[in-house]
Amino acid sequence: MAYTTIGAVVFQLLVTTTTLSAAAPTPIALPGCPESCGGIQVPYPFGIGDGCSYHGFNLTCDDEAHHHQTPPKLFMATDNGTVVQVLNISLPDGTVRVRSKLSQSSIAGSSSSSSNASSSRSDLPADGPFTVSSAYNWLVAFGCNIVADLTPYGNIAEGSSCAATCIDGWQNFAGPSCSGIARCRTSVGRGVHSYTIQVTSLIDRNSMGASTSTTWAAAFVAEQGWFSANENAMLYNFTNWLPFTVESVPVVLEWWLDLIRDGAILPLSVGPNTTDFRCLSLHSSSYYNDLNYDRRRCNCSQGYEGNPYIRDGCRDIDECQQPDVYPCHGTCINMPGTYRCLAKKSVKSLPGLITIIAVSAGFGLLFSLLGVAKITNKIKQRRAKKLRRKFFKKxxxxxxxxxxxxxxxxxxxxxxxxxxxxxxxxxxxxxxxxxxxxxxxxxxxxxxxxxxxxxxxxxxxxxxxxxxxxxxxxxxxxxxxxxxxxxxxxxxxxxxxxxxxxxxISNGTLSFHLHGQNENPLKWKDRLRIALETARAIAYLHSAASISVLHRDIKSTNILLTDTMTAKVSDFGASRSISIDETGILTIIQGTYGYLDPEYYYSSRLTEKSDIYSFGVILAELLTRVTPVFSSETSERTSLASYFVSFIRDNRLSDILDSQIVNEVILVQSLTVGAEDAKVVAKLAEACLRLKGEERPTMRQVETTLEDVQRSKVQLNHQIARVSNSNTLKNQTYEGSKCYEGTRQYSLEKEFIQSSEFPR
CATH class of the missing domain: 3.30.200.20 (Phosphorylase Kinase; domain 1)
Structure with a gap:
């Protein structure tokens, strides 16, 4: 009995010591600085007052509100002289939740060639450590036949765009916000600080059965969870011509620490002549922003929690106090960064007494040599297995x-x-x-x-x-x-x-072989075969597969080449399947700049002719080896599609034809046949690039034409007639600049070229 009592007392002292250590309060802010405002915790690197925050993270607490017997509010100053209210700060996520004003604008559209637009600038910081989170926010727009464009200010970042249309006038607003009916949403690009949102009225949409005007629209950035909860109420106000009842919406910002020296409180180096970043607290580590290596954040190590930006800010988690998260069906013992679960045994037995004495007297050595690694490994395996099951179901x-x-x-x-x-x-x-x-x-x-x-x-x-x-x-x-x-x-x-x-697929992409640093450019016969094989794949997707598929992102980087230079179409993440009786679907605009069908861009209606337009751009690349978007002599960004069509209609193919093709034709002494083949393919590309989808050939017609060219059994006039005089095409010739200008109802260079790649 004496041994049993001694062992129990030692074990109790061990558990008591561990509990007292874990119960010590965890520091949040710097010594002498406020830790909260109005119930909101203010952890360092944020701070209220001089010397209490890291550079760029100073906040203010509204004392006037407190004097009026209302809870004080926490604010963040912006670069334009205004302030935004702070709702929450998260150190593990690296986010701060703020209120941003909601802009409602009146715009008017018409079926004429001009349209009115309204724009609003965000009240968020335009620079510094804060960016709009792309993981937690959406760009949202309400309106009929409008396009909302988010343009970043003062930094290189990704813009965003979404379009909202109305079906059957103002009577039908069925469908979720992701359908683009009466409202739309899309993710915000990464790296955006402050931004401008411009709302523009769409034009020439009578063919859709929708109204060509709208009295007001709203576009704003909002937290995803908040918008999902308030979407129906906002749609009700919109459909009943009522303004929104909210004046501001929550927005989640990400923040990072800039590695600067002047005014910095954190140490930025671990030794002389080095600039390595080091977090202040023990049991913590840093990681960097993949968009900017000079921006870092800190996290407490596994098994610790608290504030890694101050000394002793990361404290050990007492897993024994959280049995729901860290289960133990025996005796739980907390350890630095982990815990141990001992099976229940009678203290009266000699082995049990020896175990207790050994744990009490020499747990450090025992666990460091034998126990810690094994227990930690088992815990990790159990958690990993549970996490894998969770992800599989999700x-x-x-x-x-x-x-x-x-x-x-x-x-x-x-x-x-x-x-x-x-x-x-x-x-x-x-x-x-x-x-x-x-x-x-x-x-x-x-x-x-x-x-x-x-x-x-x-x-x-x-x-x-x-x-x-x-x-x-x-x-x-x-x-x-x-x-x-x-x-x-x-x-x-x-x-x-x-x-x-x-x-x-071992031989890379078609884009690399056309535009990369390749010492052996593709021969004309290989280019022609690659075009034919790609056409066969797209024709199969459109009409021969078990389900009809619209690829929606046909481009040279999505065409892979095998060792034998066989083409393989890839990347179906943006593709859409449609039923046999459908000719097209309304969908949020997705695609790659330079390949995107203008008709789909302006109508949001996706058809098989959209893939055919993108294939026409690939044919132009094969003929010219020019990238889909390039800088012209005036340093303006120019689309290959409009550039190529203008040269073909002016009968200037030889001016833009790839010199490799010309040299190859001359070398084999078949200039006439080779030139005719190139002309046929060029005419085919021009037909695929027509602005109106109904004037483009089907993919089966494109495939047949390329097969005839490859066999070299059909003369030039017959080939051009097959492309231009098809039963489903409207024969339309282009002679001189007058007809050419009359056919283009809008300028690709000024309207379409300025859009950026749509986020996927």
């Missing part, structure tokens, strides 16, 4: 499993991979396995257990839109089977953003 894994199991053909072509399989295939996503990537993600080379070489796409951005694009791409590719469409072997749903597993 990423519609059950739905995809049902789709695969219900269709034998799909089950034979693709499978759902586990994360362990892809970790093994890529050597745990080794940096040496990276094939390429961009702003949206990274592509790794992998070798599956059956020795198949694959390409694995891993996305960087954790937003619902990317997950929806992924599900859309899986559904479409699982039901397509064509030699010129990239094969989807499967996917992995056990990560926050799902992974896609494709067949490995």
């Amino acid at each position: 990423n519609h894994g059950l739905l995809l499993q049902q789709l695969i199991s219900s269709n034998k053909d799909i089950a034979e072509r693709m499978k759902i991979f586990s994360l362990e399989e892809l970790d093994q295939a890529t050597n745990k996503f080794d940096q040496n396995r990276i094939l390429g990537g961009g702003g949206h993600g990274t592509v790794y080379k992998g070798i599956l257990s059956d020795q198949r070489v694959v390409a694995i796409k891993k996305s960087k951005i954790v937003v619902q839109r990317e997950i929806d694009d992924f599900i859309n791409e899986v559904v479409i590719l699982s039901q397509t089977n064509h030699r010129n469409v990239v094969k989807l072997y499967g996917c992995c749903l056990e990560t926050e953003v799902p992974l896609l597993v494709y067949e490995f």
Whole structure:
């Protein structure tokens, strides 16, 4: 009994000491500085008063409100002399939630060639450590037949745009905001500080059955959760010609610490002659903004919480006080950064007594050598397994499993991979396995257990839109089977953003071979064959697949080439499937600048002719080796589509034809036939690039024409007649500048060229 009592007392002292250490108050602000205002915590690097904040993070507390017996309010000053109210500050997320004014404008549209517009500038800081969060906010617009454009101020950032239309006049506003009916929404580009929102009235939309004018419209940036909760009420006011009842909306800003020396409170170096950033608190680490390496944030290490920006700000979490989060069915012992769960044993038994004495007297040595690594590893494995199950369910894994199991053909072509399989295939996503990537993600080379070489796409951005694009791409590719469409072997749903597993295409993109630093330019016969194979794939998607598919992002970077230079169409994240009896659908505008169909841009109506316009741009690239958008001699950005059409209609093909094609034709001494082939393809491209979709050929007609050109069995006049005099085309010749100008109802250079790439 004496041994039992001693062991119990020692164990109790250990637990009491750990509890007292964890119960010590965690500092929030610098010593002597206010920690809150009106119930809102103000953690450093934010602060109220001189010397209480990091450079650019000073806030003010409204004392006047307190004198009037109302809770004081927290404010942030902006560069234009105004202030915005602060609603919440989050250190782990690196965000601050503020109120921003809501702008309601009156505009009037007409069917004439001019339209009125209104614009409003945000009341947010135009520079400094704050940017509008692209993960938590939407650009929202209410109106009929309007386009809302968000343009960043004072920095290089991504703009945003969305269009709202009305069907059957003002009577039908059915559908969610993402449908673009009566209101629209889209994500805000990354890196935006302050911005201007311009609302412009759309014109020439009588063919849609919609009104050509609207009395007022509203466009603003708002927090996604807030807008979802208030959307119906705002739509009710809009449809009843009533102004909105709110004057301001919540907006979430991201913040980062700039690595500057003057006026800085945090130490910016760990030693002489170095500029490495270091967080002040122990048990913390820093990470940088992927848009700007000189901007950093800090986080407490796993098992710690608090403020990493001040000394001793990160304190150990007492996991034993949170059994719902950290389960333990025995005796819980808190440890620095983790905890240990001992199975219940009788203290009367000798092994139990020895265990208690050993833990009490030498837990540091014992756990550091034997216990900590094993327990931590088990906890990590348990959490990782639970997290994988959560992501699988969130990423519609059950739905995809049902789709695969219900269709034998799909089950034979693709499978759902586990994360362990892809970790093994890529050597745990080794940096040496990276094939390429961009702003949206990274592509790794992998070798599956059956020795198949694959390409694995891993996305960087954790937003619902990317997950929806992924599900859309899986559904479409699982039901397509064509030699010129990239094969989807499967996917992995056990990560926050799902992974896609494709067949490995080793020879890069068509864009690289046309516009990259390639010492061996493509030969004319290869270009012609690539164009034909791409046309076959698009024609298959439009009319021969089990579901009709509109790709919506046809471009040279989405055409991959194999070792034998076989073309493979890829990237179906933005694609849309339509039923057989549909000729088009209304949808939010998506695509890539330089390839986007002007008719789709102005009407929001997506048809198969939109893909044909984009294919026409690719034909122009194959003929000229000019990028879809380039700087002209006057340093203005010019679209290849309008530039190419103007030269063709002036019979100046030889002035823009790629010199490689000309030299190749002369070398084989078949100048007449080669020149005629180039002219036929150029006329075909000009037909695909016509502004009105009804005047463009179908993809089957394009495929047939390219097949005839490749066989070189049809003469020039017959080829041009096949393109221009088709039953579904309206024969329209272009002679001289007068007819050309009369056909273009608006200027691509001035209206269409100025739009940026639409966010995906």
